[in-house]
Amino acid sequence: xxxxxxxxxxxxxxxxxxxxxxxxxxxxxxxxxxxxxxxxxxxxxxxxxxxxxxxxxxxxxxxxxxxxxxxxxxxxxxxxxxxxxxxxxxxxxxxxxxxxxxxxxxxxxxxxxxxxxxxxxxxxxxxxxxxxxxxxxxxxxxxxxxxxxxxxxxxxxxxxxxxxxxxxxxxxxxxxxxxxxxxxxxxxxxxxxxxxxxxxxxxxxxxxxxxxxxxxxxxxxxxxxxxxxxxxxxxxxxxxxxxxxxxxxxxxxxxxxxxxxxxxxxxxxxxxxxxxxxxxxxxxxxxxxxxxxxxxxxxxxxxxxxxxxxxxxxxxxxxxxxxxxxxxxxxxxxxxxxxxxxxxxxxxxxxxxxxxxxxxxxxxxxxxxxxxxxxxxxxxxxxxxxxxxxxxxxxxxxxxxxxxxxxxxxxxxx
Numbered sequence: 001x002x003x004x005x006x007x008x009x010x011x012x013x014x015x016x017x018x019x020x021x022x023x024x025x026x027x028x029x030x031x032x033x034x035x036x037x038x039x040x041x042x043x044x045x046x047x048x049x050x051x052x053x054x055x056x057x058x059x060x061x062x063x064x065x066x067x068x069x070x071x072x073x074x075x076x077x078x079x080x081x082x083x084x085x086x087x088x089x090x091x092x093x094x095x096x097x098x099x100x101x102x103x104x105x106x107x108x109x110x111x112x113x114x115x116x117x118x119x120x121x122x123x124x125x126x127x128x129x130x131x132x133x134x135x136x137x138x139x140x141x142x143x144x145x146x147x148x149x150x151x152x153x154x155x156x157x158x159x160x161x162x163x164x165x166x167x168x169x170x171x172x173x174x175x176x177x178x179x180x181x182x183x184x185x186x187x188x189x190x191x192x193x194x195x196x197x198x199x200x201x202x203x204x205x206x207x208x209x210x211x212x213x214x215x216x217x218x219x220x221x222x223x224x225x226x227x228x229x230x231x232x233x234x235x236x237x238x239x240x241x242x243x244x245x246x247x248x249x250x251x252x253x254x255x256x257x258x259x260x261x262x263x264x265x266x267x268x269x270x271x272x273x274x275x276x277x278x279x280x281x282x283x284x285x286x287x288x289x290x291x292x293x294x295x296x297x298x299x300x301x302x303x304x305x306x307x308x309x310x311x312x313x314x315x316x317x318x319x320x321x322x323x324x325x326x327x328x329x330x331x332x333x334x335x336x337x338x339x340x341x342x343x344x345x346x347x348x349x350x351x352x353x354x355x356x357x358x359x360x361x362x363x364x365x366x367x368x369x370x371x372x373x374x375x376x377x378x379x380x381x382x383x384x385x386x387x388x389x390x391x392x393x394x395x396x397x398x399x400x401x402x403x404x405x406x407x408x409x410x411x412x413x414x
Contacts (some may be wrong), residue, residue, distance in 0.1 A: 020375025053395030065142025125190030
């Protein structure tokens with residue numbers, strides 16, 4: 001009787017949804033082994049990705065600011081040159097010419113069309129980057145940013161940073177909004193904004209005129225802080241980012257479609273007040289949740305404790321879930337890349353705990369489910385990541401269905 005009443009209550013308040021398994025896919029990383037400019041090659045990539053058990057496919061839309069589809073927001077003729085193999089850094093393998101912008105039919109439409117026909121794929125969408133230049137590499141700058149130096153970032157000493165156009169300028173947001181519009185027009189069923197891939201950007205780079213004017217308005221007579229960690233300065237810088245997130249939400253609403261907007265946070269730890277995402281990426285994830293900017297918060301890396309890898313992981317997951325309190329969905333990482341010891345992969349966690357990688361994955365999945373996550377994020381599913389034994393654990397994991405939010409909270413802020 002109690003179980004029946006519980007079911008009735010859940011049916012009244014919101015739909016039950018399954019545990020989601022999101023795969024971030026960078027088609028360019030498959031270029032050395034598959035022809036990713038063809039229907040056949042993309043099928044091969046997606047087949048490989050689905051081996052992990054992924055049911056949501058998020059395809060990388062850009063290399064820095066360079067689109068990987070036939071974009072109307074960028075001048076594609078200008079962008080041919082940065083893809084010239086002679087401009088590729090010598091430390092990277094030469095792959096020749098890769099012209100996703102010239103694919104016929106459109107590369108992004110092709111991927112989404114293939115995803116729509118795959119029985120295991122429930123949703124597909126865009127892995128959209130916040131960065132203008134990938135890892136601060138200027139050869140990946142888009143045409144629009146290259147041709148609008150008036151919007152480039154500046155440091156406190158006035159040094160120009162051409163690797164990023166500041167969100168303090170409405171014109172920059174309008175350009176980014178146009179990109180979201182054309183991605184939605186191609187059929188994206190989720191917009192996943194990767195803020196941790198920010199091309200080396202940080203609030204230290206955002207001493208631009210609109211922010212300086214805003215500082216003077218908010219703090220008359222007070223010198224602009226040279227320390228970009230100053231919470232007052234971070235608050236000023238973050239306003240441009242929040243305006244960008246609102247613009248994404250507005251563009252989704254204008255499309256007339258129910259497309260979730262998910263934003264990433266990284267290097268998470270149990271911490272009150274400003275964290276790495278604020279000082280490193282220019283936004284306070286708590287405010288993003290409080291103001292209802294997004295439908296989902298995806299934690300892509302955590303600052304786990306080497307001496308207590310899984311216990312510390314669960315404390316971090318619970319910290320995030322405890323703050324969110326169901327106001328949006330949460331996703332937790334099954335991270336293959338071990339970029340830094342401070343943000344370990346599941347393989348590193350396994351070494352610290354003295355267990356196998358499949359066992360580490362199993363524990364992470366169970367922790368995520370226990371903490372009420374809507375699902376997990378795999379970053380990134382590349383050719384050499386997620387061996388067969390690891391995929392089997394992810395593929396076979398089934399968490400109890402949970403209640404979905406009844407409405408998109410972000411609609412209240414427009």
